[in-house]
Amino acid sequence: MNNLADIYRHLPDQPSEKTLARADYESRHWSSSIPGPLKPGTEDHKRAVAQMFRETFNPYKPSVIAWPKLDPDTLHRITSLPIWDIAVETEGKARLRMAAYASMLDDPDMKDALSRNAWEENRHKEVLTKLVEAYDIKLPPEPDYIEPKDTEWAYLVTGFSECVDSFFAFGLFALAERAGLFPMELIETFEPVMQEECRHILLFANWLAWHRATMPWWKRPWFEARVLAVWVFLGYERVGLARSLDGEGNERAQDNNFTVSGAKDMTNMDIALPDLMQLCLSENDRRFAGYDHRLLRPTTMPNMVRAALAGMKLWNNVAARFTKIKEAA
């Protein structure tokens, strides 16, 4: 990680508007110069993945963000969102777990990409820490960040969690922007962070395909069993059964259902669940649209949500017909 810290330390403190606009555009639009198909498991695919991650880097610096002055209502709305402690901790854990997994890898391209991802998670943590300071948000002490014992498991949990959380965050963020309850400067500050999460899960989906394609066949069943176990674990976590401890050892209920409760907190709007899901889907497609189409996209969340929406539609149609038959009888 030291060499990466060195690379990024030399970023200009205050890049010009033009430099920032160009970097922002390039972080959202990228195609590999490598011709032909990019099949997972091939050198070409792996090189393109690492190249994507390097070349779409956005050079914003948390230390120079000008946090806007907020009116009392907006300040209250932000400081009372029940997410800040979990958000800071999640970025801290992601940084540690990604760096730990990257250090285990022998492949230089994947090692480089995952180390950069860990560095960017640390930068997310810095952005959040600066926001917490700027708006005087009181947080419980952070827990100790402990190196995972099972590095691959921890990386899989982090990667799949990001796939789930980013999918919903894309929709919520768009909703918050439309509702106009937060100042535009604040939305703009978090926009690159949001797009960065899109790059992170793009990397994760392609790392996963590469890992599957290059592992010996006899390791595959055990790996797939672990992937399934990760999804069960995430389901358990997200139905609100998981508890965690803060830095003082107090039990804290995790708000893992922030998508539903957060939509109200962030927008003051009542939005029907299918509409929110549809927005998450279209935002997900929009954020991925600029990257080379030969790279894989995360598919589980979009497919699950599409299936749920189709199921709801079918149910509504059946219910409507049933009501008509009942009325006619």
Ligand SMILES: [Fe+2]
């Ligand atoms: Fe992050």
Ligand SMILES: [Fe+2]
């Ligand atoms: Fe991330």
